[in-house]
Amino acid sequence: MADPRGRFEPRIIAFLCRWCSYAGADLAGVSRLAYPPNVIPIRVNCSGRVGARMVVSAIERGADGVLIGGCHPGDCHYVSGNYKARRRIVLLQRALSEIGIDPARVRLEWISASEGNKFQRTVTEFTALIRDLGPSPVVSGQATLERGGEHG
């Protein structure tokens, strides 16, 4: 995604859990805290809903970075969803580095409903990091030509 000045603008997908981090994002909005517009938020019930498949899918479709927001340890509305999410992201980051993709492109952050500031800070820092990393080395659609269904 290019801006008129020709600079690379990262496209970041953010999976945010409704009980904590999505609420924190709303709070940032209501508080009029400014943060870069590069993030596309997707609300999920729990960070535990975000499996490897969703993150991989986002990267395949052209996301330069993927952010997952969940509740702090101990605060998960569904008790342990965030712990599962954490383990998934650890494995996924190692798998990405095996194939040459910088694991820093996938970030898991604990953001509570009252942490509008933390949301602002996280998005700002993450966008800057992705901008510095540059466009994803995955060309959108290259890895999985026709996917889905039985035939491939």
Place this chain on the structure above:
Amino acid sequence: MSEITRQISIDPITRLEGHGRIELFLDEQGGLADAFFQIPELRGFERFCLGRRGEDMPQITERICGVCPEAHHFASAKALDACYGTPPPLRARKLRELLYNAYTFSDHLLHFYYLGGPDFLVGPYAPPQERNILGVIGKVGLELGKEVIRHRGYGQRIIELVGGRPIHPVTGIPGGQSKGITQEEQAEILRMAASMVDFAQATLEIFRKSLLADETFTRFVSQESLALPTYYMGLVDPAGSIDFYDGEVRIVAPDGSEFAQVGAGEILSLIDERTEPWTYVKIPYLKSIGWKGFVAGADSGIYRVGPLARVNVCRQIGTPLAQDEYETFLDYFGGGPVHATFAYHWARLIEMLSAAERVTALAGDERLMTGALRAPLGPPGEGVGVIEAARGTLIHHYDLDERGILRGVNLIVATTHNVAAISLSIKEMARAVIVDGNVDPGILNLVEMSFRNYDPCLACATHAMPGQMPLVVDVRRVDGTRLQRIER
């Protein structure tokens, strides 16, 4: 040099494992100017095995070939045994040998009845639609046809019982086997084994009647230009008998004198290879003799492997019934080494019989049924596993890092050793049978018959990487004590 006026392609070559093409160039007299054996396939196992876990290699490398997966599976397991300094316990070794001889029987049976044999069992000039197993069954009759299928099934069933699956077995692990067999399974194997020996003898009888008594076959056996005086390579046990599963590598010169006898670790340093731009396969030759082009003889580094080579390097076969056949074979040729390429068919059936005898002996061995299946492993390192695939000597050489991950791999795969000889055989056959520009389908099939002697496995052949790795190898006896250390 005479001008080339025609180029004929045989595309694809058929009744073998893998992809290949033969390009024939004819001169203005309608005779052969040149011939090229091209292998248009490559998959790159040597590259994508790097970074994998060592213990995954038996199941990954066996996908080099689905006709001889057992060869890769156990060459790989043996290499891992060596990497971990842990030979398998006797029970596991006996299980592996049992499976391995059943595989040898099955693979040789496949070649005689399904791949190379139909040319003689049905006839080289028979219509193409009939030159296959169905044509063979049509010729020999349904009853015998069912026996063919039944006995191949026996070989496959033994592989399945010991290896877990009939194609791409899974039970080979570093230092042992993942499972054993039950008493019922042992009894089943014993029943099948007896029948396998009978069937192997019946097959030799068919060979005598349909090939050895038939001028169509004997003319190629006796034709001098088709006999290649090459070096030969194969595994022998300490007594000098053929051993498909284990042993030292023995190389004999065209006159039968010993060129070398070395352990698995040293063989890689005796071989060099060359590439040609018109084929994906690499072409090994004996380094100290050197590459002298596609010619045979004591001054050329070309050597052969597989059944004919094994019967040429051994002092005896190692099992009684096959030994009798071997002596008849040697009498026929007036002693060894036998250079007639079409003798591969005979040698293969002698081996098929020997493999069946070995299956019988192993299946009745009580040491199959008691004792440990696996041994605790030492620390990971470097190791070599060598085995005789049906088609020839197969070597897997791995270097594992401290986590047991593969950081270096060399493979020399049976048919690769034969590539130069196959090219030469094709050329000699084409030269002999192409006259006045006649290249009708029957003539072209004769050209193909020259490579079918070797029972080539071309998916295997394009995966070979003889040594560039620095090497320290400890060669160990079955009990784990070190026999020798080889450094290169």
Place this chain on the structure above:
Amino acid sequence: MAKAKIAVYWAASCGGCDCSLLEVNEQILEVAAGVDILLWPCAADAKYDDLRGYRSGEIDLVLFNGAIRTSENRDMAQLLRAKAKALVAFGSCAHTGGVIGLANLASRDELFETVYGADRSIWPRQVSHAGGRDLHLPEFLETLTPLAHVVDVDYVVPGCPPPREIVSQLFSRLLAGQLPPVGTVFASPKNLCEECPRERRQERISRILRPHELEPDPQKCLLDQGFLCMGPATRGGCSAVCPAANMPCTGCAGPTANVSDQGAAMLNTLASLIGTGEEGEEHLAVEDEILAQLDDIAGTLYRFTAATSLFGGRYHERNHPTD
């Protein structure tokens, strides 16, 4: 009733799928009596020129095994598609790229360098001169793909190779003239755990075991015992022969019916199971230690499906190279 016409072809293949057709033993005689085999390079003498002579759609069923690795594989896929009424992706390589899809973890140049050495002047070439004429080799494509990425596929028979019972069913249906609806996959839609006789309790995994590290309890689920078994993420239909041999499933039949990314599905499963048995901040360090025991994630979780996945690729970060 006229005999059905079939063709069997291998692309980048090991020959195991061709051999699997013989595993049906005597049934092959019924097949031979009931169909005309127009092409089968492994076992019969028809040549490419013979194939080109057939009409469009003349071949009732084409069993295509092997992945698309070279231009010849691709051209043959297109030719066979044109001549076929129904095209079957037979076996793991045709279905999902197979083990050889792991080649996509390196570039073609890296692969050639490993195989032939650093001196490019001696690498095999598409066109070369020898004996006074041109000789041709097919192009080794930059990326390996499954069959469905180059042509439309009507049926899939998963497995490396497909098991005997499945092949037998396919033959029976062919002989009876009763092929199932287009799009059918000849396997179970459910995962292997459904048919594996081992008892599964979905225990937490506190240590990941490699197959040679412990002789497994023959009754208990291998994953429960800590072995990396792909069963939960793999299609069934093979009778779980690998777990029966005390070896974990490696995933050769590909993902289950509703999943397109087998490795990611398995990653999720492992992440759920790995742990001490309790959840909480105090356990995170131990969890990380267990997670670190998983070497070679791409090669293990995507052993047979790398070619269909993000993880069948080699990527380079330009700004901050990680390699």
